Amino acid sequence: MHNGKVYLDCMPRQEAEALWQNALAAAGYFARLPAEEIAVEQALGRVTECAVYAVQSVPHYNGAAMDGIAVRAEDTFGATERQPKKLRVLPAGGPILPGTCCIVDTGDVLPPGANAVVMVEDVHFAEDYAEIAAAAAPWQHVRIIGEDIVQGEMIVPERHVIGPADIAALLAAGLERIKVIAKPRVAIIPTGTEIVASRRELAPGRILDINSPMLAAAVASWGAQPVRRKIVRDDRAALAQAVSASLDDCDMVITIAGTSAGTEDYTYSVMSELGQVLVHGVAIKPGKPVVLAVCRGKPVIGLPGYPVSAMLTAELFVRPVLLARQGLPTTPPKQVEAKLARQLFSTIGVEEYVRLSLGNVQGRIVAAPLARGAGLISSLTRARGLMAIPAESDGLAAGTAITVNLCCPELELERQILAVGSHDLALDLLGMHLRRHGGHILSCANVGSMGGIMAIRNNEAHLAGIHLLDDETGEYNLPFVRRLLAGHKCMVVHLARREQGLLVAPGNPKGIRSLADLTQPGIMYINRQRGSGTRMLLDYELRRLGIAAGQIQGYEKEVATHMAVAASIAGGAADAGLGIRAAAQALGLDFIPIANEQYDLILNFADDDERREEIIAVLRSDGYRREVEALGGYDASRAGTVLWVD
Ligand SMILES: Nc1nc2c(c(=O)[nH]1)N[C@H]1C(S)=C(S)[C@@H](COP(=O)(O)OP(=O)(O)OC[C@H]3O[C@@H](n4cnc5c(N)ncnc54)[C@H](O)[C@@H]3O)O[C@H]1N2
Numbered sequence: 001m002h003n004g005k006v007y008l009d010c011m012p013r014q015e016a017e018a019l020w021q022n023a024l025a026a027a028g029y030f031a032r033l034p035a036e037e038i039a040v041e042q043a044l045g046r047v048t049e050c051a052v053y054a055v056q057s058v059p060h061y062n063g064a065a066m067d068g069i070a071v072r073a074e075d076t077f078g079a080t081e082r083q084p085k086k087l088r089v090l091p092a093g094g095p096i097l098p099g100t101c102c103i104v105d106t107g108d109v110l111p112p113g114a115n116a117v118v119m120v121e122d123v124h125f126a127e128d129y130a131e132i133a134a135a136a137a138p139w140q141h142v143r144i145i146g147e148d149i150v151q152g153e154m155i156v157p158e159r160h161v162i163g164p165a166d167i168a169a170l171l172a173a174g175l176e177r178i179k180v181i182a183k184p185r186v187a188i189i190p191t192g193t194e195i196v197a198s199r200r201e202l203a204p205g206r207i208l209d210i211n212s213p214m215l216a217a218a219v220a221s222w223g224a225q226p227v228r229r230k231i232v233r234d235d236r237a238a239l240a241q242a243v244s245a246s247l248d249d250c251d252m253v254i255t256i257a258g259t260s261a262g263t264e265d266y267t268y269s270v271m272s273e274l275g276q277v278l279v280h281g282v283a284i285k286p287g288k289p290v291v292l293a294v295c296r297g298k299p300v301i302g303l304p305g306y307p308v309s310a311m312l313t314a315e316l317f318v319r320p321v322l323l324a325r326q327g328l329p330t331t332p333p334k335q336v337e338a339k340l341a342r343q344l345f346s347t348i349g350v351e352e353y354v355r356l357s358l359g360n361v362q363g364r365i366v367a368a369p370l371a372r373g374a375g376l377i378s379s380l381t382r383a384r385g386l387m388a389i390p391a392e393s394d395g396l397a398a399g400t401a402i403t404v405n406l407c408c409p410e411l412e413l414e415r416q417i418l419a420v421g422s423h424d425l426a427l428d429l430l431g432m433h434l435r436r437h438g439g440h441i442l443s444c445a446n447v448g449s450m451g452g453i454m455a456i457r458n459n460e461a462h463l464a465g466i467h468l469l470d471d472e473t474g475e476y477n478l479p480f481v482r483r484l485l486a487g488h489k490c491m492v493v494h495l496a497r498r499e500q501g502l503l504v505a506p507g508n509p510k511g512i513r514s515l516a517d518l519t520q521p522g523i524m525y526i527n528r529q530r531g532s533g534t535r536m537l538l539d540y541e542l543r544r545l546g547i548a549a550g551q552i553q554g555y556e557k558e559v560a561t562h563m564a565v566a567a568s569i570a571g572g573a574a575d576a577g578l579g580i581r582a583a584a585q586a587l588g589l590d591f592i593p594i595a596n597e598q599y600d601l602i603l604n605f606a607d608d609d610e611r612r613e614e615i616i617a618v619l620r621s622d623g624y625r626r627e628v629e630a631l632g633g634y635d636a637s638r639a640g641t642v643l644w645v646d
């Protein structure tokens with residue numbers, strides 16, 4: 001049976017946000033913020049409830065700021081190299097009478113009567129006298145009471161986030177405990193009969209609860225206290241009970257999944273029973289079915305179940321409310337202007353969020369869109385930037401100037417290296433070495449060898465891995481580079497020779513021995529995408545053997561990487577696919593060698609860019625070559641040889 005609410009109204013994001021926040025403000029949610037008193041030493045990252053004032057001055061006594069002697073400045077007036085002043089040295093502690101001094105160390109209390117310190121380097125000691133050859137100014141080298149902080153002075157203002165130095169200043173100013181805003185307690189309720197809490201319970205159709213830990217970490221990073229609840233199965237009463245109990249002891253309730261229009265999606269109806277639903281459905285993608293409600297004066301939000309949707313809607317709606325609840329402003333993310341590397345389509349009427357790789361290529365910041373599925377958690381971890389395609393747009397052409405929100409404010413664009421082209425496991429190793437040595441971060445987009453050459457030509461990548469066999473000459477790569485990149489300043493360096501072959505299930509149950517066997521009935525092939533070097537190799541070999549594509553079952557089924565081919569075979573979706581030996585080795589598959597091909601890198605950097613030298617140095621290092629060969633099926637002995645420069 002259906003639960004009634006079959007379609008969602010889609011409200012513009014700003015309107016939804018305003019509606020929810022205004023309702024919360026009207027309920028007094030952002031006023032009367034609860035506070036608590038905590039030890040100053042535990043206060044890192046906490047927000048002050050009110051301004052904090054010094055209860056004692058710093059320093060709280062007059063003290064020596066240097067090692068030397070404490071003197072009466074007036075006793076030293078007129079001292080010169082020729083006519084030094086002689087002062088009798090008294091035991092430590094003084095009091096200093098006219099014509100006397102005593103030895104002090106940095107930090108010692110200045111003895112009574114003294115009003116200056118002369119550094120030990122400027123004193124000549126003789127018997128029980130100290131001789132000084134220059135006059136001391138009154139209060140020189142003395143730390144005077146209150147010189148740093150005066151009693152009653154403000155140390156930190158209200159609504160201030162306590163940092164490490166604040167802790168020192170507060171302690172110095174005599175405070176041991178301070179009042180801070182209580183961390184908002186945020187209940188996180190995962191829902192769904194298919195959701196399990198641990199890997200041990202995983203089975204087909206079961207999904208590991210990765211959203212709760214992600215959201216708990218996110219709300220903690222926004223200053224709140226996450227309170228994780230048990231998984232609630234798809235049961236209306238159980239969900240109502242869990243939300244109601246959380247409203248008793250938390251300041252905000254987040255439910256995960258069950259937001260859309262499915263038969264077991266109860267979020268909307270439970271929230272309307274417990275309070276008022278202000279929004280169900282926002283014109284954003286992903287994240288459309290988000291539910292925004294106010295129940296018993298507290299925010300309750302139903303996040304869509306797909307991880308990317310859940311994280312985006314949490315950032316858009318949860319974060320500003322939690323910051324406001326702590327009296328903190330929402331600082332906008334840092335932005336950069338960039339050139340969009342690839343065309344992007346979008347639906348009119350929906351604001352679409354796209355995650356991006358970023359890098360500075362030949363003086364211009366390039367943004368390469370990552371894959372867009374709402375379930376692709378890897379698109380969150382790979383993203384360096386986020387952009388929103390406005391609701392009124394149906395897409396953006398490649399090359400469009402766009403504004404990108406940086407995913408992390410410390411992102412150093414000059415450290416990013418964008419790799420586009422054919423995927424190879426050796427690139428992941430290259431990334432690891434670059435990170436270890438120069439702190440450079442390699443981001444890879446797998447678009448095949450031809451896609452890589454085009455990206456270099458358009459200055460949209462720093463590096464492209466290619467393995468393209470020229471039909472006419474039988475030569476790898478350079479014929480294509482000469483033809484397509486003539487006049488473009490770039491360099492081609494060799495990476496490795498590697499074995500390509502057929503990946504088949506362990507033990508080769510179908511008895512496949514060669515490409516010709518792919519035409520046998522009952523054999524399902526899995527192909528690589530057009531434009532990839534592996535696909536070109538297959539087509540070249542098929543032509544040579546006189547086999548037509550139509551004779552191979554599964555020829556039209558394409559995936560984008562060697563590992564995806566291997567995974568399809570390991571999972572039983574296909575019987576054979578062309579790929580590198582390393583991919584077979586990684587997933588324990590059998591391998592039937594077909595060809596030995598040349599894998600090279602095109603490097604697209606200005607001549608003085610240190611990143612290019614860094615890459616070549618890694619390629620030439622014994623450590624890197626050894627690790628590549630350990631992947632299986634590689635000869636990396638000539639890695640780093642320069643093959644072509646334009
Ligand atoms: N007829 C319609 N179908 C759907 C609509 C719609 O408007 N009409 N919206 C689609 C959109 S958009 C999204 S987003 C999803 C939202 O789905 P729900 O919030 O109802 O979530 P579920 O369907 O239960 O789950 C979606 C997906 O996420 C997985 N999941 C759920 N919880 C977790 C968790 N804690 N950790 C990891 N993964 C989780 C769940 O297993 C599903 O695979 O609905 C579309 N359908």
Ligand code: MOO
Binds near residue numbers: 287
């Ligand atoms: O809007 Mo859903 O969030 O597409 O994935």
